Amino acid sequence: MASVVAVPSVRSSREDRVPRQQLIAAVDVGTTKACALLGEVTEAGTVVILGAGLCPSRGMRRGAVVNMAATTDCIATAVAELEQLCDRHVRSAYVSIAGRQIQSQNSRGVTALHGNGYLVQGEDVQRAVAAAQALAVPADRRVIHVEPRRYWIDGVDGIQDPRGMAGQRLEVEAHVVTGAVNPMQNLIHCVEKTGVKAEQLVLQPLASGEAITTESERQLGVAVVDIGGGTTDLAIYLDGTVWYTKVLPMGGRNVTNDIAIGLNVPFGVAERLKLTYGHAIPEAVEGLEPVEVPGFEAGWLQEVPQEFLAEIIEARMEEILGTVSRELRDIGCHGLLGGGVVLTGGVSDQRGLRELAADVLEMPVRKGQPHRVEGLSERLMAPTFATGLGLLVWGSRRNPHPSRHYVAPRHRVMRSGPWMRRVLRFLRAFLP
Ligand SMILES: Nc1ncnc2c1ncn2[C@@H]1O[C@H](COP(=O)(O)OP(=O)(O)OP(=O)(O)O)[C@@H](O)[C@H]1O
Ligand SMILES: [Mg+2]
Structure with missing residues (x-):
């Protein structure tokens, strides 16, 4: 099974038939963003990252497609950015999947x-x-x-x-x-409409787990908790194998929503507040200056104590972590995870979250760092990319010789991105 294909853009037709690099691509379609990544598999089995494309998601909710056109546009934009950056054409990719239907x-x-x-x-x-x-x-x-x-x-x-x-x-x-079947088909359609073949669907927590846990941790027993925008994904490894997986329909968007409702401010303002001043432990921000927050009406400002903001965040995070804790206890592996819990996903960057998680889960908790990947810029070290990086690691481990396809010069490839689709729609209007 070949997995990718990213290819140098201009070569002679003879050269075109010679696979030069072991290249592998990934598309992570999350609730808040789609990202496309390209990597090269080395002899040692690690993946060197060649580039990434990113686009904020518009057509996803709790890990599932709710707007086909918007999701397709978003994937197309991320893939186009990646191709532009690397000057390669991506023909197929490993694609992440989550959502309630799992x-x-x-x-x-x-x-x-x-x-x-x-x-x-x-x-x-x-x-x-x-x-x-x-x-x-x-x-x-x-x-x-x-x-x-x-x-x-x-x-x-x-x-x-x-x-x-x-x-x-x-x-x-x-x-x-x-x-x-149907939600899976929707996701595959969205990816394939952009001209990228979905080589394999990979469950998001299993992809993240590949990137941020080591073989010895998985042997010892470890839980990966990926808290994203719309879902909290759980993967438990024991004796080196996957023991349990679960996708919970809650994540960072719930936190932002709570802030928006609690402070009566627009969602965008609540998100900025969370990212700039948010903390998961109210005592840690006790006595700090209140922050001025714009409301729905122009010129209207209110003062919000940082402790109050932290209380809103803490309440929702306790609910999410409490659900994770119940899952761990229900399947009877709470006492078996010698490697503790590894947190990832965008929400794991929330200040104070690691400490709160250790408290609620009653286990050692650390933040995940990518393994087996090289050439990461500081931007790609962010936990929001763990699933995308994990898809590359997943692909490289299961299919170490992915470049079986031959070169398709980039200038010959018609990608049906948002702009292209608008042109096609316009032209179709003139057809009988
Ligand atoms: N520093 C931070 N503090 C708190 N939350 C953060 C921080 N940085 C990012 N987030 C939150 O992380 C979420 C996005 O995470 P991520 O990119 O992992 O989600 P996703 O992959 O798009 O969604 P999902 O995997 O749930 O479908 C957003 O809700 C965002 O507000
Ligand atoms: Mg995600």
């Missing part, structure tokens, strides 16, 4: 082996995994991921990789992530 469950599958002395082959593992997947999926849903998490051979537990082992009966427990 469900995940653990499911078991069994397969019989061929008698005494038989050594388990790759196909036997695939058969067992397929059986686990078949049990889990209703007709109106499609499988996004099947991540094997435990194996048994002849009833013996704790097997990490059954290949090459002797046995008569192979059993697997897999974490199966599914999405409702």
